[in-house]
Amino acid sequence: MVGEVRRVNRSSLGSALRELRETSGLEAKAVARGAAMSRSKLSKIENGNTAPSVTDVDCILTAIGVSDEVKAEYMAAAREAATEVTAWRLIRRLGYSRKQQQVQALESQTTLLRLFQPSLIPGLLQTPEYVRAVFARRNLTEDQLERTIGARLARQSVLYSEGKSFRFIITESVLRWRIVPPLVMVGQLDRLISVSRLPNVDVRIVALSARQLDFPGHSFSIKDDRTVTVEMIHAETVVTDPRDVALYVSKFERFNKIAVSGDHMRSLVEGIRDELLREQETD
Template sequence: MNKGELGTALRALREGSGKEAKAVARSAVMSASKLSKIETGAIAPSITDVDRILTALGVSEAVKTQYMAVARAEATEATAWRLVRRMGHYRKQQQTKALEAQMRLLRLFQPALVPGLLQTPEYIRAVLGRHDLGADQLSRTLGVRIERQAVLYDRTKDLRFVISEPVLRWRILPPPMMALQLDRIISVSRLPNVDIRIVSLAAPQTDFPNHTFVIRDDRLVTVETVHAELAITDPRDVALYIRKFDGFAGLALAGKEARALLATIRDEFLREQETGEAPGE
């Protein structure tokens, strides 16, 4: 089986399982028309599409390994953000939620924004505001993004975040709301299955942040660029990202030290609100 035959093979698997296309599509977080196009070869499925379809079908690990190897024949895929806008940002959030439901280990490095799973509703609105969404799209996307945060309280999952200090100082919101956002991070950091580390500006560094990336288990890395999201599955490339994450995590502040830095920056925002002066003025 090659990648061009994958859609037909997935249809055969579904028909053999006795499951209806609509039910499989719903479980795989995609439209029935998209599943139909994949099964007929009209469109090529992405790696995450194949993963979700196989999970919805409930196939064995051996079968899943075989099919995923075919899906990974191309080690890197790019999905342009314009296609995400066309699909609907809330559907992208639903797809991410499905991936997070299946994973056991998440490692997220963020040098630009507070990670989505840690964002307050106000911060989410500010981030989504750059996409020029209509009121309905904004409401639906915000709702799904907040729903995704339930994964933080699933103790079967190991969630690790490494955030650079400038992220905490980036003025996405007015000072009092930024203070609430930092309080949110402090609170989540106390969950037993969550590890939040801060790369301090005071610490000597031998590496460079480059960009945001997320590692799910040891099999999939997603990277956000200006024009697209990249999905990387080649084990050699995944290993590079794991080493980069571990390097920053090893130098970052953790536990009480991380919370102390978060509290210091929070208090700076609160003093600014009270005095009307930004730090350093």
């Protein structure tokens, strides 16, 4: 582990991160690679020309290999601005494949991931065909699309990591949303059923027939009790204030109470899958 605990504020965060890296003896290119960012972006952060996001700081500290105490101090400084908004156009400029690598780095550090999704199959559960359908709508070149698909699929290996738990809540409407052809969706539903049998993965479905306790709103993911990532139409928002994180945890648990799980969940998914198969047989 690297570094000693020191007082650091948001304005001096970049230079403090540079000092940590230099003390560790790691070259900038090695840390940039470990943090899934470009060497130039790391340089801008260290020189104070770019304000790092909470995600940036988390990834850099992990790449350096600091102690838990040091990480807590630096993350506190990064969270002084409790909510961050990054426009999708900026993420597109970064590159969707690199964004997937950043998400992968964060997921690798997360012990409990809770994800609520009323719009799409969660990325960690998507088949290659489904991933392609999602990102084909982003006007990427074929090369960019292939790299992004590969990066998203690479994230899924975390599902098989020991010591990690995943809880997914998906609304039934997601399973019926026609963003892919019926037979492709059949394969996607089979994937859901398969992954739901992993001992550390809990997949639940909010049935349309259930009496609802809350409104879906938008998708969000909770990493431990540290951060919440919310995907909006124009941007991605990262919430770090513990009071706000608690609101999302509470919302997740309300849906968790009415969602079906285990064999009941698999039965519901199989029913929708069989509907799609019968539809194909009558065409």
